[in-house]
Amino acid sequence: MQSSLDHRSLRRRSRRDKRFMGYAYAAIFMAGAFLIFFFVDIVNTAWSAFEQAQLRVEVSYSEEAREMGNYALKEDLSYLVSRGFTRLIPNRMRDDRSLLGTTQEKWVLADSEVDQYLKGKPNRLRKNERELVDQMRAEGKARLAFNTGFFINGDSKLPEMAGIWAAAVGSFYVLIITLLFSFPLGVATAIYLEEFAPDNRLMQVIEVNINNLAAIPSILFGLLGLSIFINFMGVPRSSALVGGLTLSLMTLPVIIISTRAAILAIPDSIREGSLALGATRWQMVMTNILPLSLPGILTGTIIGLARAIGETAPLMIVGMMAYIPEAPDGFTSAATVLPAQIYTWSSDSMRAFTERTSAGIIVLLAVMLLMNGVAIYMRNKYETKW
Known part of the structure; x- marks a missing residue:
């Protein structure tokens, strides 16, 4: 009789031990799954920040551009290029007077809405602006390049220029x-x-x-x-x-x-x-x-x-x-x-x-x-x- 009771007691203890181990493994699995989900979500969202849209445009360093940087670009492109770039054009012309009267084709920083569009994310571009960006991309004048500005720039109200x-x-x-x-x-x-x-x-x-x-x-x-x-x-x-x-x-x-x-x-x-x-x-x-x-x-x-x-x-x-x-x-x-x-x-x-x-x-x-x-x-x- 005593042997039977001892046997049942051992089986109950064994079941409790197995349940405890099951709870422990479940807790570890849930914690690991949460961490994996967290890192995957963060990396998936952050990955695109290390690329930044650029547009190849003609920059005309004219008298008008010396007063207002937007006049250095074609009217339909001035809304696609970052304001951070156009605002600096008058300063560049004051620092380097040899630029006056010249026209240069160069890769410049695109507006954040263009950046979001090229990355396939929601944006506020109008239909004609999206068509223009698509045309520039087909001509090789719109691209996503490594975002060096994220590491060498300080904070900015313009997201395309903001860095750490x-x-x-x-x-x-x-x-x-x-x-x-x-x-x-x-x-x-x-x-x-x-x-x-x-x-x-x-x-x-x-x-x-x-x-x-x-x-x-x-x-x-x-x-x-x-x-x-x-x-x-x-x-x-x-x-x-x-x-x-x-x-x-x-x-x-x-x-x-x-x-x-x-x-x-x-x-x-x-x-x-x-x-x-x-x-x-x-x-x-x-x-x-x-x-x-x-x-x-x-x-x-x-x-x-x-x-x-x-x-x-x-x-x-x-x-x-x-x-x-x-x-x-x-x-x-x-x-x-x-x-x-x-x-x-x-x-x-x-x-x-x-x-x-x-x-x-x-x-x-x-x-x-x-x-x-x-x-x-x-x-x-x-x-x-x-």
Whole structure:
């Protein structure tokens, strides 16, 4: 009788184990399917942004064109060519007087509606304009070329001229400031808390608050940055400096926690051996603990910076959502970052910005994956097994 009960119990446990494994596999499958769908959708939308329509037209550098760039083109073509090109014609003629009175045939940037039409997407071209574009395409005067402007231009109200260069430079400046302020302060704080701080109530309260800071919504750090750095310290609004300082506040708890974890992983025998040989606690930390924990510290720092580069909410509070057509030339110049640029494009009503939004997401994901890959490589290559 007992044997029969044990057998039924084992079968029930086996069925539960199989159900649990089934749930686990289903969860993994759903997560994988979602990620695949997400990446396929983003890549499918973004792919066309890396191509840009161009038209081969005759540009007449006449007296009228010096005053109004549209007069440099035939009337029926001026509506198909990007306004960003025609607006620059008078400036080119002022800079190079030898152009006056000449006519040149060249490839120029097409309007975003022409670009969308050549890509087979919804557009607002009239019937006669579509027929003209078709005729130019048949004659080899309309093409899709690699969109170098997406990587070398700043933001623009014209989607065919909009690029990520200014936002990329702003992101780089912000990350530099974030690293310079959060890394030394975070590592020094972690070393003190782990190696020198007394075990009392005050230190316990500080440790609890550091752990809590790592989990609070990022927009609160933006409010803190607005209050401290802009209102109190007078740091220029919308600058890379205030953005980097704000993200430093957000990254600091992550670096402190990862550094403490790396220090804790070092066996006490290392400390005891160093102290037994006559080293002071400070010498022991600098010559043994810090070098051995450095791979874990750098890994946590890179992961913290990768999180910071994808933040938008705290930077919105400190004014880094501004329209920035030119790359900043310093840490106090007005700047924006890639996540803010992507958000701005996503809220624009023009269809051509949709593909640029997805392309910006691809670039941002590539940067974040690269940073996380570097962190994983450093952890695997330099981590010491005790």
